[in-house]
Amino acid sequence: MLIHEDVCVGCGRCQPYCPEGAIGYLGLKSVVDQVACVECGTCLRVHVCPVDALYEHPLVFEYPRALRKFFSDPAATHKATGISGRGTEESKTNDVTGRVGPDEVGIAIEVGRPTLGMNLHDVQKISRALAKAGITEIEECNPIHSMYANPETGDLKPELLDERVLSAIIEMSVPFEKAALVLRTAKEVAKELDSVFTLDIFSTLGPNLTIQQRILDLLEAEGLPWRPNAKINMGLGRAGE
Amino acid sequence: MTHSLHREGNLEKLERDFCVFIYPARGFNNKGSGPKVSKLFEIFYGNDASNCSSTSLRENLYSKVTPEEMLEAIRKDADSARAYATFNSREKVKNLLIQMKKADLGVSIMVSGMIDKVREITAEAGLDPHTINLSLGVHGRTDLLPPPDIRQFTTMCGHAVVSPHLVRQAIRKVKTGRRSLWDASVELAKPCACGIFNPHRSAEQLRDLAPIYTVSRW
Numbered sequence: 001m002l003i004h005e006d007v008c009v010g011c012g013r014c015q016p017y018c019p020e021g022a023i024g025y026l027g028l029k030s031v032v033d034q035v036a037c038v039e040c041g042t043c044l045r046v047h048v049c050p051v052d053a054l055y056e057h058p059l060v061f062e063y064p065r066a067l068r069k070f071f072s073d074p075a076a077t078h079k080a081t082g083i084s085g086r087g088t089e090e091s092k093t094n095d096v097t098g099r100v101g102p103d104e105v106g107i108a109i110e111v112g113r114p115t116l117g118m119n120l121h122d123v124q125k126i127s128r129a130l131a132k133a134g135i136t137e138i139e140e141c142n143p144i145h146s147m148y149a150n151p152e153t154g155d156l157k158p159e160l161l162d163e164r165v166l167s168a169i170i171e172m173s174v175p176f177e178k179a180a181l182v183l184r185t186a187k188e189v190a191k192e193l194d195s196v197f198t199l200d201i202f203s204t205l206g207p208n209l210t211i212q213q214r215i216l217d218l219l220e221a222e223g224l225p226w227r228p229n230a231k232i233n234m235g236l237g238r239a240g241e
Numbered sequence: 242m243t244h245s246l247h248r249e250g251n252l253e254k255l256e257r258d259f260c261v262f263i264y265p266a267r268g269f270n271n272k273g274s275g276p277k278v279s280k281l282f283e284i285f286y287g288n289d290a291s292n293c294s295s296t297s298l299r300e301n302l303y304s305k306v307t308p309e310e311m312l313e314a315i316r317k318d319a320d321s322a323r324a325y326a327t328f329n330s331r332e333k334v335k336n337l338l339i340q341m342k343k344a345d346l347g348v349s350i351m352v353s354g355m356i357d358k359v360r361e362i363t364a365e366a367g368l369d370p371h372t373i374n375l376s377l378g379v380h381g382r383t384d385l386l387p388p389p390d391i392r393q394f395t396t397m398c399g400h401a402v403v404s405p406h407l408v409r410q411a412i413r414k415v416k417t418g419r420r421s422l423w424d425a426s427v428e429l430a431k432p433c434a435c436g437i438f439n440p441h442r443s444a445e446q447l448r449d450l451a452p453i454y455t456v457s458r459w
Contacts, residue, residue: 040402196381232353236368
């Protein structure tokens with residue numbers, strides 16, 4: 001995002017809307033720190049500027065800066081998935097797609113969430129740790145997959161690493177037996193990050209919203225307490241409708 | 242996109258905070274799903290959603306778009322419309338699930354909320370949920386995060402576009418009498434394009450926080 005210096009009246013109304021705190025004063029005018037800006041478009045979308053001084057960066061849809069837009073603006077549709085947002089449909093349509101069956105789990109590592117944002121170097125730290133542990137089942141439909149330079153090592157394309165985004169999700173579906181390794185690797189690499197990630201796991205349910213006991217046992221064994229609120233697929237979907 | 246999974250806050254308020262998602266499956270049943278999503282969206286609206294939005298407009302209930310404009314955009318968006326809403330009572334969610342089950346449109350529906358509450362609701366609505374997504378918390382540099390009393394607002398937008406600075410500003414405006422609890426909550430809801438920021442919960446939280454905050458800037 002950029003601000004027309006000659007139009008800005010320096011009211012500062014746009015500043016608190018920036019999730020990254022990238023808008024501040026330079027003299028009497030508001031300016032956007034181009035390193036910190038993640039191109040989420042929030043300041044523009046809320047129509048808070050009284051003189052329309054905000055405008056999008058001319059390179060906002062040019063590679064690699066476009067990564068900022070696709071991973072930060074919830075209204076932007078990513079080319080790799082065709083859907084808006086930063087991940088895929090994962091558990092939301094599992095009643096239709098059967099993407100994760102009864103003997104599998106889906107795991108997502110949501111880097112930069114909540115609130116902080118992150119530099120893509122952090123994603124590479126995690127992708128390298130996963131690859132080193134022999135975990136290569138990264139979801140192909142997730143935009144992260146197309147950012148890999150070498151899936152064997154977990155290296156991302158080097159030109160992307162300096163880009164800053166609000167969040168990106170490393171998603172995978174693995175056999176239940178492999179879940180402990182993924183969770184343990186994620187916990188271990190967390191110590192090396194400059195930002196944060198949220199971790200989540202999804203699986204099919206038993207009757208009457210009964211969580212599989214082996215999932216609960218796994219989480220207890222790995223020292224990962226689950227929050228009391230969850231996201232639950234109601235089982236109302238059907239394929240071919 | 243698990244953007245409603247990691248909502249933080251006190252349990253008493255989370256028990257009255259639900260998100261519902263209408264989600265056709267890409268490549269399976271999304272072709273021509275616009276009219277079905279539109280019908281399900283009407284059920285949202287008929288059950289007094291606290292907030293709502295669709296991917297067809299990406300404008301929430303407080304963005305000066307009418308429900309009619311939202312519905313029209315969904316109907317025109319034949320293959321890719323999805324819709325989201327947030328509710329502030331279990332009864333509303335139970336009623337809408339009963340209506341969605343009766344409508345039997347074959348579109349995936351997700352509910353985010355307290356597991357025990359959703360279990361009660363689905364049992365009463367005669368539903369047998371299929372899949373659960375569990376949050377396993379935040380890891381890494383948690384020392385850099387804003388404090389929990391700010392995160393209970395910011396995590397209502399899972400895409401993290403409700404800024405901690407804006408939350409602090411809202412608290413200050415309420416405390417100094419420049420905004421009502423509701424108007425400040427509507428301002429906070431505006432950046433959340435998905436319409437899952439719950440202004441009812443926000444107003445309750447602002448009421449709790451305003452007396453204990455000091456006013457410095459903005």
